Amino acid sequence: MPQIQLERVSKRFGQSVLAVDDLSLVFPSGHFVCLLGPSGCGKSTTLRMVAGLELPTSGEIRMDGRVLSSGSSGRFVPPEKRGMGLVFQSYALWPHMTVAQNISFGLEMRGWKPDQRRQRVRELQELLRIGGLEERYPLQLSGGQQQRVALARMLAVNPDVLLLDEPLSNLDARLRLEMRAELKRLHEQLGNTIIFVTHDQLEAMTIATEIAVMHEGRLQQFAPPLEVYRQPANLFVAEFVGSPSMNLFSLDEAADASLARSMLASLGLESDRHTRVKTIGLRPEAIRIMVGETYQQDVAWSSPATVETILPTGAEWIVRLQVCESVAFARMVEEPCFGSQASVAIAVDPADVHLFDLEGVRLASATPGAGARLAG
Amino acid sequence: MSTVAHAQPAPDLRTTLLRAWHRLGYLRYEPTAAVAGLLVVVLSYLVLAPIGAMVLDTVRVQFRDSATAGLRAGALTTYYLDRALLSGVSGTLLWGPLVQTLIVAVAVAAISLVLGSLLAWLVVRTDLPGRRWLAPALIIPYILPSWTFAVAWLSLFKNRRLAGLPGFAESLGFSPPDWLAYGALPIIICEALHSFPFAFLLFGSALRSLDGQLEESGQILGASRPVILRRIVLPLLLPALMSAVLLTFSRTVGSFGTPYILGSPVRYTLLPTSLYGNFKAGSPGVAAVLAVVMIVLGVSLVALDIYFLREHRRFVTLGGKGGTRRTIRLGAWRPVFAALATLAFVVATVVPLGTLALATLMKRPGVFSLDNLTAEFWLATTIPINPGQSGLLRNAAVLDAAWNSMRIAGSAALACGLIGMFVGYSVVRLPNSRISHFLRHVSFLPYLVPSIGFAAAYLSLFALQRGPIPALYGSMLLVVIVMGVKYLPYASRAGISAMMQLGNEPEEAAMICGAPWHKRLARIVIPIQKSALMLGILLPFISGMKELSLVVMLATPGTELLTTQVLRYTDYGYSQLSNAVVLVIVALIFALTFMVQRLTGSGLAAEVEG
Numbered sequence A: 001m002p003q004i005q006l007e008r009v010s011k012r013f014g015q016s017v018l019a020v021d022d023l024s025l026v027f028p029s030g031h032f033v034c035l036l037g038p039s040g041c042g043k044s045t046t047l048r049m050v051a052g053l054e055l056p057t058s059g060e061i062r063m064d065g066r067v068l069s070s071g072s073s074g075r076f077v078p079p080e081k082r083g084m085g086l087v088f089q090s091y092a093l094w095p096h097m098t099v100a101q102n103i104s105f106g107l108e109m110r111g112w113k114p115d116q117r118r119q120r121v122r123e124l125q126e127l128l129r130i131g132g133l134e135e136r137y138p139l140q141l142s143g144g145q146q147q148r149v150a151l152a153r154m155l156a157v158n159p160d161v162l163l164l165d166e167p168l169s170n171l172d173a174r175l176r177l178e179m180r181a182e183l184k185r186l187h188e189q190l191g192n193t194i195i196f197v198t199h200d201q202l203e204a205m206t207i208a209t210e211i212a213v214m215h216e217g218r219l220q221q222f223a224p225p226l227e228v229y230r231q232p233a234n235l236f237v238a239e240f241v242g243s244p245s246m247n248l249f250s251l252d253e254a255a256d257a258s259l260a261r262s263m264l265a266s267l268g269l270e271s272d273r274h275t276r277v278k279t280i281g282l283r284p285e286a287i288r289i290m291v292g293e294t295y296q297q298d299v300a301w302s303s304p305a306t307v308e309t310i311l312p313t314g315a316e317w318i319v320r321l322q323v324c325e326s327v328a329f330a331r332m333v334e335e336p337c338f339g340s341q342a343s344v345a346i347a348v349d350p351a352d353v354h355l356f357d358l359e360g361v362r363l364a365s366a367t368p369g370a371g372a373r374l375a376g
Numbered sequence B: 001m002s003t004v005a006h007a008q009p010a011p012d013l014r015t016t017l018l019r020a021w022h023r024l025g026y027l028r029y030e031p032t033a034a035v036a037g038l039l040v041v042v043l044s045y046l047v048l049a050p051i052g053a054m055v056l057d058t059v060r061v062q063f064r065d066s067a068t069a070g071l072r073a074g075a076l077t078t079y080y081l082d083r084a085l086l087s088g089v090s091g092t093l094l095w096g097p098l099v100q101t102l103i104v105a106v107a108v109a110a111i112s113l114v115l116g117s118l119l120a121w122l123v124v125r126t127d128l129p130g131r132r133w134l135a136p137a138l139i140i141p142y143i144l145p146s147w148t149f150a151v152a153w154l155s156l157f158k159n160r161r162l163a164g165l166p167g168f169a170e171s172l173g174f175s176p177p178d179w180l181a182y183g184a185l186p187i188i189i190c191e192a193l194h195s196f197p198f199a200f201l202l203f204g205s206a207l208r209s210l211d212g213q214l215e216e217s218g219q220i221l222g223a224s225r226p227v228i229l230r231r232i233v234l235p236l237l238l239p240a241l242m243s244a245v246l247l248t249f250s251r252t253v254g255s256f257g258t259p260y261i262l263g264s265p266v267r268y269t270l271l272p273t274s275l276y277g278n279f280k281a282g283s284p285g286v287a288a289v290l291a292v293v294m295i296v297l298g299v300s301l302v303a304l305d306i307y308f309l310r311e312h313r314r315f316v317t318l319g320g321k322g323g324t325r326r327t328i329r330l331g332a333w334r335p336v337f338a339a340l341a342t343l344a345f346v347v348a349t350v351v352p353l354g355t356l357a358l359a360t361l362m363k364r365p366g367v368f369s370l371d372n373l374t375a376e377f378w379l380a381t382t383i384p385i386n387p388g389q390s391g392l393l394r395n396a397a398v399l400d401a402a403w404n405s406m407r408i409a410g411s412a413a414l415a416c417g418l419i420g421m422f423v424g425y426s427v428v429r430l431p432n433s434r435i436s437h438f439l440r441h442v443s444f445l446p447y448l449v450p451s452i453g454f455a456a457a458y459l460s461l462f463a464l465q466r467g468p469i470p471a472l473y474g475s476m477l478l479v480v481i482v483m484g485v486k487y488l489p490y491a492s493r494a495g496i497s498a499m500m501q502l503g504n505e506p507e508e509a510a511m512i513c514g515a516p517w518h519k520r521l522a523r524i525v526i527p528i529q530k531s532a533l534m535l536g537i538l539l540p541f542i543s544g545m546k547e548l549s550l551v552v553m554l555a556t557p558g559t560e561l562l563t564t565q566v567l568r569y570t571d572y573g574y575s576q577l578s579n580a581v582v583l584v585i586v587a588l589i590f591a592l593t594f595m596v597q598r599l600t601g602s603g604l605a606a607e608v609e610g
Helices: A043-051 A099-109 A114-127 A143-155 A173-190 A201-207 A225-230 A235-240 A254-266 A368-375 B013-029 B032-057 B063-069 B079-085 B090-125 B131-137 B148-157 B184-209 B212-220 B225-254 B257-266 B271-280 B284-316 B331-360 B396-429 B434-442 B451-462 B476-486 B488-502 B505-512 B517-528 B530-545 B562-572 B575-600
Strands: A004-013 A017-027 A032-036 A058-063 A066-070 A085-087 A161-165 A193-198 A210-215 A218-223 A247-250 A279-282 A287-290 A301-312 A317-323 A326-332 A343-348 A353-356
Touching: A004 A043, A017 A043, A017 A218, A032 A043, A032 A201, A043 A161, A043 A193, A085 A143, A085 B505, A099 A114, A099 A143, A114 A143, A143 A173, A173 A193, A173 A201, A193 A201, A201 A225, A210 A225, A210 A235, A218 A225, A218 A235, A235 A247, A235 A279, A235 A353, A247 A254, A247 A326, A254 A279, A254 A301, A254 A326, A287 A301, A287 A317, A287 A326, A317 A343, B032 B284, B032 B396, B032 B434, B032 B451, B032 B476, B079 B090, B079 B284, B090 B131, B090 B184, B090 B225, B090 B271, B090 B284, B090 B331, B131 B331, B148 B184, B148 B257, B148 B331, B148 B562, B148 B575, B184 B225, B184 B257, B184 B331, B212 B225, B225 B271, B225 B284, B225 B451, B257 B271, B257 B562, B271 B284, B271 B451, B284 B451, B331 B575, B396 B434, B396 B476, B396 B488, B396 B530, B396 B562, B396 B575, B434 B488, B451 B476, B476 B488, B476 B530, B488 B530, B505 B517, B517 B530, B530 B575, B562 B575
Parallel strands: A032 A193, A032 A210, A085 A161, A161 A193
Antiparallel strands: A004 A017, A004 A058, A058 A066, A210 A218, A247 A279, A279 A353, A287 A343, A301 A317, A301 A343, A317 A326
C-alpha cells in the first residue's frame, strides 16, 4: 500500500482565502488517518487536493515516489489517473443508474468484461452486505444502504488509497456507530491507506490509527488518538478534542485567575512570573467531586465548590460547578449523591493537569519541581 | 507543526513557464474552462455587441441619410437625438408615445394587481367553490399570446373605420364608437386580461408559502384580523406585490402586438409601435434612440425589482412551509365571489377564444343563422371574399409560415437550451471565478431589454456587413440567433439552478472512477439533466411559437412566421384568416404546454393549487 506525502502544500481561493497554509504531512502506508477540524479548517480541501480535484497553489503531493502534483515541476496527474477511491459526504450516487451500474462504472472505465464486472459487483455486495439491491435506484435506498453502495462503488476498483469526506455525517446516530465499526473492519480486512475527513472528534477518536488535527489551514497535531486526547499539542487541540471539552483557566482572565493561581501554587509553580504558564487545562473526568466523609487529605489540590446544575445522560452525569469565580464541568460515572446548590469539594490529581504557554503551546514540564510531580 | 510562514521566492522565467505548463495540463483533463472561455466570447458578441452598436447608431450618421445630410456615413452627429428628444416632431416621435405608454402600463399594472391578488386570495385562502379547477383555468390567458385578445377584440368591436368584414357588434346592430373599438381603453383591457394571471401566480404562491403560524402568533397575542392583515400579512407579501407590479409594468411597456392592432387605426402610438413605425419609415437613427429609451426604461424597472427583492430578502426567506391554516369562510358572499371568479375566466378565456373560433366559421361575423355557417376559411381552395387566398389548411403562405415558425423557434430553442445548460455547467464548475460571474450576468442581460429594442439592436449590428460577418438581415439565421439569445436568460437560469442542485460531486465521483471528460458528460451529466434540458428547450420553444415583438421587425417575405402572418392578415383586413391563424398558434401552444406539464409532473398553477 502506498504512502501519501504532502510537502509544503498551500491552497489559495481567490486572493483573500488561504484554505491550506504550508501543510507538510505524511499519510503512512496502510494507516487509517483522520483529518479532524472544525468546518473551514481546510481538511476537505486537503483531501480534494490528494484526490486531484483541486490544484495546489504551491507545494508537492507524492504517492510513494511518484509526483502527483507539483508547483515547481509542473507535473499534474488528473484524478481519473490516480487510481484512488473517494466517498463523498453526499454519497454522490448517480441517480439515473441502478446500484449494480453505479458499482460497476469504475470497472467499465478500466475495460472489464461484463461477466467479470457482474462477478465483482456480487463480491462487493457480499463484502458490504447489500445483497439483493442491485436493480434498485439510489433514491429507493435508505441512507445507510446508500452509504454502503457509495463505499462499494469506490472499493470495486480495489484502490490502494481510499479517501472519505465526512461520509457518515448524514446518518443517524445508531447507523453511524454501525458504519464506524464497518469501516474499521474493512480497513483491517483490506489494509488500504485511508484518509478520513471529519469534524466529529468522537468519530476520529474511535476509528483512526492517527489523527491530524487542522485549524485555519494549518496542521496542529499529528498523533495516535489517545495521544491527541492525553497530550494535546496546544490549546486548540485541547479544546476541540473531548466532549464536554477541557476546562481551561487562564491566568489573564479575572474570573479564573484566583483558581488558576491556587492550583499552580499547590503544584509548586508559585506564580506566572517563574513560569511560562498562561493557561491551565483540566479534563472533566479529572475533576473528582467529594462530599463530607469522602473527603480525602492526600490529594494534591482541592477547593470548595458549589454545584450549579446536574445533566444526566444516562450512562454518566455532567456536573456544572461554580469554583471560586470560575465555572467548570465535571464528568461522573456514578450517580451523584448531591443535588443542585450543594456545597462540595473538588480534587485534582497533578498528573491530570495540562499546562499551556502564552502561544497556547503545551508545556511538558514547566519547572523541575512541577516536572517531578507531573511525571509522578 | 508547521506554523512558520515562509516567504515565496520571486518566480523566475522557468518556474513561470512550468506553472503555465502545469495549468495547461490541468485544462487538458478539465476542458470546462475552455468551454467557459468560448461561451464568454460568444455571449460578448451576441449580447453586448448589438447593444453597443445600437447605442452608437444614435450618434452616428446612418448610411441612408449620408447623401441628404452631405455627411460621411458613420460620422458623429446629434441629429437623431435632437430630432427625437428636442425637435418639433419629438412630441409625435417620442414624448407622446412615452406618456401614453406610461399611462397604459400604469393602468394595466393596477388592474392586474387588483384582479390577480383578489383571485389569488379567493383561491388560496377561502372556501370559494370550484377553486380546484379555477387555479389552472385562470392561468390560461397568460399562456396565450398577448395579442390574442386584441385580435378577438377587433372581431367583436371593430367599426367601419377599418376595411373588411364587420365586427360582431356591428352585425348585431350596435355600431361601436372609436373610443370603444380602438385606442387606449381596449389596449388597457386586452393587456390586463393577458397579464392578471401573472399577479395571480406570484401573489398566490407568496400567500401559500406564508407560514400560518405567523398569523396565529399574532392572534394569540390578541391582534384583530385587520391588524394582522396590516401589520403581519401585507408587509410579508409586499415583495411579491412589488414584483407583480414592476414586472407587469415592464412587460406592458415592451409589448408590440396589442398596441399595433388596436392603436394603429386611430394613430394611438406607444413606444414599441413608434419604434416600429420609424424603422419602417426609414429612420433607423431615430428608431435607435427610441430603442435606447425603451431599454433604459426596461433595465431600470427590472433593476428596481431586483433591488426590492434584495431589500426584502432578509425576511422573505423566513417564509415557512405554509402549514395548515384555517380556510376563511365567505358565507353569504360565496356565490358572489364564485360568480366573479367564473366571470374572470369566461371573459379572459372563453370569450376571446370562442369569438375567434366562431368568426372563422361564419360568412358574416355575428350573424347567427345556419346558412351563414361555412368552413371555407379553413378548407376552400379560394375564399370568395378574400381574393387570391385559399382556406387555412391548404394555404401555402400559412403552411410556409407554420413551417418557418417550427424550425426557427425549434432551432432557437435547441441552441438556447444547450447553451443555457453549458452556462449552468460552467458557472457551477468554476465557482466564484470571474468567468462564472461574467457568464451569469451577461446571460441574464437580454431579460432586461424589451424585445423590440433587442431586435433593433440586432439590426444595428447585422444589417450591414461588418468584417467577416455578412449582412444577415432577411436571413432565417438572424431570427434564430435573436430568439435564442433573447430567451437565454430563462435557459441559463434553468441550467444554473439544475446544475446547482446537482452539484459537482456526481461528476467528481466519475472522475475518481477514471472517466475522462467526454464520458462524464455523456454518461453522467447529460443523462441526469435530461429532463431539465428538455424543459430548457421546450419553454423557449413555446415562447418562440407565440413571439411577435421580437420578430416583427426582422420578418421578411421569406421568413414570415405564423405570428407575423397574423399581422399581415390583419393589415389586409382578412380578419377570419388572421383569427384562424391565431387559433392554430393557440392549439400548438396548448399541446406544447401539456407536454411540459407531463414532463415536470406538475401543472403551471401548482404553486397556487398547493
